[in-house]
Amino acid sequence: MNSKSLVLSATALAALVASLFTFAQDDKFGKYAMFQKTAKRPETAEPVETKLPLKLDTGTRIGLVGNTLFDRMHQFGHLEALLQQAHPGKQLVVRNVSWAADEVDLQ
Structure with a gap:
């Protein structure tokens, strides 16, 4: 794997992570997500x-x-x-x- 494809792979991975984070924050799907700071704790x-x-x-x-x-x-x-x-x-x-x-x- 050459350095150009490695940089391209890292960029693609960063874009994927950013899109997943945006997807999870969307109001339509956000109610199904669990985040550490806002997750309910057991009684x-x-x-x-x-x-x-x-x-x-x-x-x-x-x-x-x-x-x-x-x-x-x-x-x-x-x-x-x-x-x-x-x-x-x-x-x-x-x-x-x-x-x-x-x-x-x-x-």
């Missing part, structure tokens, strides 16, 4: 006291949210198998929605 919730051992009802849904530790569990079913063995007949549903390198304070 606060009171903490729930956890009592161990957990009492799981039939059909309880368990969600695993976390970083690489839980993400690697996609490859193996050990935890899910242990949960099902510990609570036979409960028909537990386990969902692993973790993401490698996920952090609470970085998005």
